[in-house]
Amino acid sequence: MIKESNLVKNIKPFVTAKKISKSYGNNNSVVVLNNISIDLFREEFLSISGPSGCGKTTLLMILGCLMNPDNGEVKIDNFNPYKKKSSDRAKIRSEFIGFIFQDFKLIPYLNVMENIRCSALPLGQISDNDKLEKLLSILKLDHRRLHVPSQLSAGEKQRTAIARAMITSPRFILADEPTGNLDEENTEIVLKALRDYSNNNGSVLMVSHDTNIECFTDRHLKMSAGGFEEK
Amino acid sequence: MNIRLLVFREIRFNLGGFTAGVLAIFLSLISYLIAGSINADLRINTSKKLQLMNSELNEEVTALEDGIRKSMKGLGFNIYIYPENQDLSAVYERGYGDKTMPENYVSKLANSKIIHINHLLPRLTEMVDWSEKDRSVLLIGVRGEVPIAYRGPNIKKPLINPVKEGSIVLGYELHHAYGLKVGDKVNFLDDEYTVSITHKRRGTVDDISLWMNLSLVQKILNKEDKINTILALECNCESLDRLGEIRNEIHKILPETKIIEKESRALARAEARNLTKFTGEKQIQNFLQSKKELIHIQSIFSFGFVIIICILCSFWISHLTISNINQRLIEIGTFTAIGFGGKKIMILILSRVLLMGLIGGMLAVLLFVITCPNVFGYDVYKNVTNNFSFIIIVLIAPLTLAVMSAWIPVLRAVLKDPVDVLRND
Numbered sequence A: 001m002i003k004e005s006n007l008v009k010n011i012k013p014f015v016t017a018k019k020i021s022k023s024y025g026n027n028n029s030v031v032v033l034n035n036i037s038i039d040l041f042r043e044e045f046l047s048i049s050g051p052s053g054c055g056k057t058t059l060l061m062i063l064g065c066l067m068n069p070d071n072g073e074v075k076i077d078n079f080n081p082y083k084k085k086s087s088d089r090a091k092i093r094s095e096f097i098g099f100i101f102q103d104f105k106l107i108p109y110l111n112v113m114e115n116i117r118c119s120a121l122p123l124g125q126i127s128d129n130d131k132l133e134k135l136l137s138i139l140k141l142d143h144r145r146l147h148v149p150s151q152l153s154a155g156e157k158q159r160t161a162i163a164r165a166m167i168t169s170p171r172f173i174l175a176d177e178p179t180g181n182l183d184e185e186n187t188e189i190v191l192k193a194l195r196d197y198s199n200n201n202g203s204v205l206m207v208s209h210d211t212n213i214e215c216f217t218d219r220h221l222k223m224s225a226g227g228f229e230e231k
Numbered sequence B: 001m002n003i004r005l006l007v008f009r010e011i012r013f014n015l016g017g018f019t020a021g022v023l024a025i026f027l028s029l030i031s032y033l034i035a036g037s038i039n040a041d042l043r044i045n046t047s048k049k050l051q052l053m054n055s056e057l058n059e060e061v062t063a064l065e066d067g068i069r070k071s072m073k074g075l076g077f078n079i080y081i082y083p084e085n086q087d088l089s090a091v092y093e094r095g096y097g098d099k100t101m102p103e104n105y106v107s108k109l110a111n112s113k114i115i116h117i118n119h120l121l122p123r124l125t126e127m128v129d130w131s132e133k134d135r136s137v138l139l140i141g142v143r144g145e146v147p148i149a150y151r152g153p154n155i156k157k158p159l160i161n162p163v164k165e166g167s168i169v170l171g172y173e174l175h176h177a178y179g180l181k182v183g184d185k186v187n188f189l190d191d192e193y194t195v196s197i198t199h200k201r202r203g204t205v206d207d208i209s210l211w212m213n214l215s216l217v218q219k220i221l222n223k224e225d226k227i228n229t230i231l232a233l234e235c236n237c238e239s240l241d242r243l244g245e246i247r248n249e250i251h252k253i254l255p256e257t258k259i260i261e262k263e264s265r266a267l268a269r270a271e272a273r274n275l276t277k278f279t280g281e282k283q284i285q286n287f288l289q290s291k292k293e294l295i296h297i298q299s300i301f302s303f304g305f306v307i308i309i310c311i312l313c314s315f316w317i318s319h320l321t322i323s324n325i326n327q328r329l330i331e332i333g334t335f336t337a338i339g340f341g342g343k344k345i346m347i348l349i350l351s352r353v354l355l356m357g358l359i360g361g362m363l364a365v366l367l368f369v370i371t372c373p374n375v376f377g378y379d380v381y382k383n384v385t386n387n388f389s390f391i392i393i394v395l396i397a398p399l400t401l402a403v404m405s406a407w408i409p410v411l412r413a414v415l416k417d418p419v420d421v422l423r424n425d
């Protein structure tokens, strides 16, 4: 179901993918995405679930301007990032997109605060201290701010990664199984943070092989090998 | 938060690899500086030794020259003037010349302003058969001394008086063999002469010589107004190349003549001096040549060694960079996802490498500046550092070596697709 507000306020989706196909391997023998289309609206929390290997991460990479699809068209705010130079795509990523990964992907030599701030670096911004403090407090990282990743628990790491994705206030967040390695309590914190983000002018696309996530999100799509299941 | 902080944090995190890279650069540069110092040391020592050898030789030659000057001082020397076409080997063989020149040559000299010559004695000499005694004699026609006009008549007492017409002077063999004494009459080639002087034994060709008046001899030999040599006695010239100077002077007046010096002690010493100078210079040349070869070989070997070290260090740095990048693939992928462009990622990795070069280079220079003056001496230190190429190499080489060694791995890292490492596994 599409959020009512979206239907009223933003008929046009912020991110669209039309008839995307992607194959891997020699002669493109492994077909992963086959002619799929998807929209992400403003202030929407969209989740996609599906079995392992069905192409969820591949889809996120394509939407995240990191991998050119073989066929089909991606549009972010009405322009196709794959028609631009790779340096422009890097700029789009830093301005519009926040990434969250299942295995956090924190920079091992930076402490929590530096890890969060580093995503503002490509924008040439000096990150907003109030925002940083707010994120640290919301994500319960206050007391961990000077710790490096090796000193953090999985939950703390993922909360740091979420703060890093949010510090630049990107237009949308792509979260690849963000709760995959977390306990119940941390799962709840993460989902709540993403929920709040989508409620505050951002969009979130979260993928997971866990079908239970659908009850937390505005809209849910089920993916099976190559495409979405008809609902 | 900036790139610099990222670079420093990463270096602190992977300090081991970074230190190893610094060490590689340090080793490369310090080996270059040591090789340069060793070569400069050899060069400087060689030129010092060369200076010493030169000054020793100069001293030796100067001492010999002093000796020559002393032995020449106040002591005139004698020269012979021959016609230009006179074969000198004939002169040395026979003791006299067979070619003739006009007698007025001597008056030309006598009327010139010649300064180095004091006495001029023209002669006409020829081996003739003394038919009355059935033997060969060396017939010498002499005119006595020809006064040098501008000096006036009586400045010096004439060395040799002329033989009067009708008189004859006999060498030892000639009067001794026939028991002739001063005042005796003797027949020579159909004419009668009075013996005016009999010489003592000299052990030279003089002993079989017979002196007569020049004009008479010219008539006897059918060589009117001809002479074959001018003996110039008591020549004075203080310079070492006295013969050269006199030759110059005489040739200006009598260009068609040849001048040789009668053997003298001074001449022998001058020859010794020339020989000493020649062998000394030869020795110095040999020394220089062998040292030059040594310097050449040493610099080839030492710089070959440096190049090998640099190549090894370059491999080392490149290996370190590859392993650093492999360690950081996820980090690089993450930075890409966050929005770092290829350029920023390149700067991130290359800054680390440049810092390696900078610190390694600085440490090498520091060690060199502290130790070189003590180990090799200040001269060598100055020689190595007072050099434009030194500054260039010290400033640029460590950085270039570091960047060049890391370039390919860095490029590969930047061009690598970040998706592979970002996929959750």
Ligand SMILES: Nc1ncnc2c1ncn2[C@@H]1O[C@H](COP(=O)(O)OP(=O)(O)OP(=O)(O)O)[C@@H](O)[C@H]1O
Binding pocket: A024, A025, A030, A032, A051, A052, A053, A054, A055, A056, A057, A058, A059, A209, B423, B424
């Ligand atoms: N470079 C590649 N070459 C060949 N096959 C690949 C490559 N990358 C991914 N695949 C395959 O593509 C398929 C989809 O991969 P993807 O990572 O998108 O799946 P996923 O849905 O995210 O799985 P998971 O839930 O396990 O993360 C998988 O079967 C994977 O093996």
Ligand SMILES: [Mg+2]
Binding pocket: A056, A057, A058, A176, B423, B424
């Ligand atoms: Mg995946």
